[in-house]
Amino acid sequence: MTTTPEPDSDAIRLHHALATIWDTKPGLGRLAAVNHTVLGRRFMIAAFTFFAIGGVLSMLIRIQLATAESAFLGPDIYNQVFTMHGTVMMFLFAIPMFEGFAIYLLPKLLGARDLAFPRLTAFGFYCYIFGGSILIIALLFGAAPDSGWFMYTPLSSSTYTPGINADVWLLGITFVEISAMSAAVEITVSILKLRAPGMSLTRMPIFAWYLLVVALMMLVGFPPMILASVLLELERAFDLPFFDPLRGGDSLLWQHLFWLFGHPEVYIIFLPAAGAISTMLPVFAQTRLVGYGAIVVAAIAVGFLSFGLWVHHMFTVGIPHLALAFFSAASALVAIPTAVQIFAWLATLSQGRPRFDVPMLYMIGFFVVFVMGGLTGVMLAMVPFDWQAHDTHFVVAHLHYVLVGGFVFPMLAAAYYWLPHITGKFPVHHLSVPAFWLIFVGFHITFFMMHLTGLRGMPRRVHSYPDGVGWEWLNFLSSVGGFIMTIGFALVVVDIILQVRFGKAHGRDPWKAGTLEWATATPPPSYAFASLPQIDRRADGLEPAKIGPELAAGKGYLGFTRNGWMETLAVDMTTGKPDHIVLLPNSTFLPLYTAIATGAFVLCLLFKLYWISLVPLAGVLVLLLAWTVPCGFREDHGPLPIGNGLDLPIHYEVDRPPSWWAMVFALVGNGTLYTSLLFGVLFLWLVAPGWPPPAVAEPGLVLPLAAVLLAAAAPLLARSGIAAAQRSGSAFMPHVLAAAAQLGACLILVWLMATAIPDPTTHAYLAASFVVLGYCALHTGLGVIFAGFGAWRQHAGYVSARRTLDLRIGKLWHDYTALSVLAGVGLVLLLPLLIGFNIPSGEQP
Template sequence: MTDTTSDTTLDRINPAEHGGARKGEPSKSFEEIWDRPRGWRYWSSVSHRVVGKRFLVTGFCFFLIAGFLALLVRTQLIVPDNTFLDAETFNQVFTMHGTIMMFLFAIPMLEGFGVYLIPLMVGARDLVFPRLGAFGYYCYLYGGLMVLSSFLFDAAPDGGWFMYVPLSTSDFTPGLSADFWLIGITLAEIASVTAAVEIIASILCSRAPGMSLTRMPILMWYLLVTAFMIAIAFPPLIIGSILLESQRLLGLPFFDPALGGDPLLWQHLFWLFGHPEVYIIFLPAAGMVATMLPTFVGKPLFGYGFAVAAVVSMGFLSFGLWAHHMFTTGLPVMSLSLFSAASTMVAVPTGVQIFCFIATLAQGKPRLTVPMLFVLGFLFIFVLGGLTGVMLASVPFNFQAHDSYFVVAHLHYVLIGGFVFPMFGALYYWMPHLTGRMLSERIGKWVFWLMFAGFNLAFFMMHLTGLRGMPRRIATYPEGLGWDRLNLLSSIGAYILAAGVALFVWDFVRHFRQGLRAPLNPWGAGTLEWLYQPVTPGYNFRAIPEVRSREPLWDQPELSDRPAHDVAGALRACPDHRRETIGSDPVSGEPIQILRLPHPTWMPLISASGVALGFGATLASFYWLTVAGFATALAGITAWTREPSDSGVTRDTGLGGLRLAVNAVDRRGHLHVSIVGTMVISFALFASLLFGGLFLWNVQPEFADRVAEPVAAWTIAALCGGGVVAVFGWLALRTGARGALRAAALVDGVLVLAASTTGALMGSALWPVDPWASAFGATGWALGVFVTVHLAVIAWWALINALRKIVGAVEPGQTLPDLLLNAVCKATGAMVVITAICFLVVAS
């Protein structure tokens, strides 16, 4: 076993020789710089390894809870006329089962794998925004606990994991049950969108030297496409949840047909998220399969380029078939035809990936390890699920099978086969990295066969009960309908599946004491995460290696034949005593800057706690606490962004004399990429609101006439105000870049005034519109509030920016605050103008 800590003295630097540390400051070793906090300070850690493990452990705990709820459902249905659960409890149990599986297990687990593996596989020392990952985790944890706490208050949601309207409105679901779902899930979704920005920026902008897009590990392509899908697909659900909660809390009639609303608006917004989410869940799992397969076959992935093209194609196509779930809602025949065709077309890129996997298998004789067994199980189960998916894409068959147990069977074949089996394979595969020990191969095979046999027994029978007419979401059924024996077999299969999961949990607990210590690269993989011993002293790479292959540990002997701490590479020295990694060009992987990474900090926890307090106080109707919570979050985020400037600093990278700027503000850099990703999310939120308004206008246009009178004045004010904000945002960037700090501070001050005035004009123009009189008026107010929040952010950020320039806390030159402010100003100005034009069209 290689001792990776034996060369500590190699990295002890005299700060005085490099000018990177204060005079008299003692030198620090590499290990000391990257040391993880201990004791109670552990929760201040923002390391991707720590945060990734938190996601994985928390997500798996939610998986066990959801599995227990599923066993309650199957126990209730094991025999006809069962009284094990009453109807109300049954509704709560299956609702919480689906909610936890879809929102609190599947997405967070893939985020956990992404957060943990991305830096290791692309050759970085951490994610480019480690604090953002920690903030997202705490939001996810608080949101999940909020949803689960509904059981403690006897207010568990019972409207299904999709919360269909009007069932989930106050008229049919009084009390707080639906509010727990809406507020808790919205809080948890914040973690998903923040993870999307983190994943996009880290994959594109922190790759090791030489790792171009065509040399990235295949899993990175899957995660990158998934992150873009999350950025576009999750905002419709967030907007839908806010609108529904506004109707429940404030009485706004977004979904009330009597006042111009429409219950179908919720279905459209939900499935704009819901069907892409199926592929958001599947793609990272398929990427894990594409990573594990070459390792156990001993050959590179067959058709790498075809697989990448298929993944990108699936990302686009997945947004064109959300109404696949709405065939029976009365859509026009033309719409049914288009969505049916799109549902069938998505099978093509899926098939391309499956063929790449099968061709990889055909290149050699695979080693039938436990991870490989789960990969083979995935191929078998997911292909069957895909076939039933093609069946459901046919409109006539869909009409017959809709809301039957056939759909339940299809859903589980796709999601359990497409995610749970690859996830278990990935846990066995990367467990040496997570704990430093190997899980048992013998026990693991028992786990696989119990899960495989139990799953197929449980869910194959559901196809038959569905074809025999058994509807979903029924608490019991009478004898003599032909469902008795099939339900009995399904329930037995569910218990066998649960036994396999329980055996895995036992093996996991056991392996901490009895599991074999993992050797270096225990599977013989070719990707960079296995360069070091499975248990490292807290960092990823002592020197960031240059990459010339997709499988560097197979194709570059200098990496695999030498001790990891002796491998040549970038940033071996740490003269400034700061955590650093290489920033790369998004396409070529060429080094363009040195990224300074944050040390442990409490700001993510404080900010997330403030957000959670605001959401929780809203649920409890303590509105003064709501204000206090969001004020705490604002203070935490403001302090979070207060970073010392590294502008103008250059450093030797150790790559043949190459010197790079530290934290350069470059349009190819991580800062700009993250801003673009954030604006994509913001525009997706805006587009979801705009879609809602246009949909309601199309459904009941007569209600739009009631808000036509104030539109003209609002349109003129909005067009002028939006243009002014965009122009002054650009001026702030240009003035700051020229180094004229006082002039730039003056421009920021004018921008504060412009944003505030535009917000006031919008409020004055919309004031005559009664949001309670019509759904269209309420949507107009929702758009106005959304844009006003952006204007408030601009005013706040410009004010802080101006003050920092006045006191000399900002060095001359283009800075991140200026770049961020310019982007938000342009985006907000565009939103204001687009909204104004839409209202003008409606008024005409």
């Protein structure tokens, strides 16, 4: 006889059944983890570790600058230290911390069991760890990047940085950016498709809106920098002179591409923190968020406007007044939607009955610090002021007020708010309060002084300054403040350890929040929800303490297990109506192996073993193909029950499942990179010195036209194959022909690269033509694989009239490739004609 009530025993049985399927295996099996809760935690721990490393580097900087003419660090080491401080904080702490946060939280906020692509999460994590490790190991060996976190050319070009220092940055950061791009695709698709039934866009928690905007910004913002890194590495490795003004290149091209990423990056860091504030603040104000709609408008406006500011980092390079006005206006404008958010938060506080707790303390710190940083930002947006303060410590003060205020304080608030969720424990010691005051006071002592040193003319990035210029006491105070702040952060670490070790257990929803993540058990189980909820109102006004037990008892959707499948639901992206069942992949070592192979490829490039690098590159390709092995079925399933009387098909049998959307968004990112490349070529034509080139490409007309036609034939053939499959369930030949068409186009493009372009090391125009054709060749080459894969899936029985997903994803690639080849070949044909025009003035816009 059992004394346990029936519903509980049902809940426990369901828990065990789900845990068997979803749990990460112990021991080495941990390396095969693909679960969002596990990987989100790992991301955050790793990011915090890098934050500590970046913090130690900042201490070294402050020791060096504490006194005039200090001999603590020599200039070479100092250059590495300040470069790595910025690099670590921006690339290895801020972005990954947000990614980890989003990975951990998003499915739980949205009422899903995991993100859309768990293996991609794992792959991104390992790329991040390996890329970050390359940078840190280089630092330990004294070979770290030393050209500043912005890596301006020509300082970072091989003439002035002949060692591998700059290569470490270019390759290591590009490796890490794989993680960011994969996270961007994953977050975008997960938010748009993997929500609880009933959660329409208008009912989404505000945090999801912010993360959606940020993920889309990353998709468009990161590719220009990835392109810049690739071009600079090509210049350093193969002498293709994109940034060399003596051979038709221009160092300003680097600045444009870098800041096209670099400025949106600031908002990419700030907006997730703003999302956290918008989620936490109403909980402590004990009211609903005021101006939900206005905040959505503001977040989207910030997302766009932040892309119109990049030249405000380049106000002093000699740009015409009119262009300066565009960027200055956009820089000032962005303050308005930011202020809308601030006022909405203040209105929320004034409308509610605020209760003060630790997260609230850190949020107040955010308000003070961030608003001060925002005000100096508006000052710097004004061109005349910027000309005075440019490259001084005033800018250092501003950026720290914005980034620490806009990210670190909110993240600390978020840490204290969600730690009870992650650990299942509430703090019993309150070191967090003295820690806050140490950080807050230490921060102002450190960085407020930099406004003053900056206004007194102290330049950035100098390892030493002379005695008697009036900067000494301010710098000394800055250094003292830095150490006070560090003690505060150390206390936070101690406090978190104490909470994890000695905290007291709590029930569901300890803060009395209204968001879904608090409906899970804490710490959360691997499957997040035993069954998925139906949402009937805005998802920040729910009752998690009431919903949670019902979901745990399996009273929602998918409250059962089936065939050992890891199932979650996808919805219509606008209405939230349940659309299909998504089957997620089980734990696997493949992401780890693929990241290792990618890392080996990067290391081969770093040590200039170019021919050997083809081996790990082939390994990456094979491993990625191996990812597809467990995917798909050889038979149709039709609609399957999901509970509550509803039947839905599985994602292989629907029109637009998450993987289809993932390809769309991946191509958006890819297209941004390509567009940046094409615009870059035109920029060089118009602006760079050293034009016209000594020789032009002579591809003729026949071969380029043949390449375009073959590339255009592939999508048409793919379409006919899909149509045939949808009619009869079988169409092998069109995909074989599509592969042949892509192969033909690829061979022609490679032939043109080899024969039609004179030595590409002699001029940026020739190098650019070479790279554009190379991009097209690469895409047609991958098109061969996509088409061949389609043919194989067809042959192996994975395709039927209902199951054409693999083919349709391939078609997207073929469409994109056809357009790319048309644009690329068109540009290569057009450029000799453009060069024929005489550019009379050569003025520098």
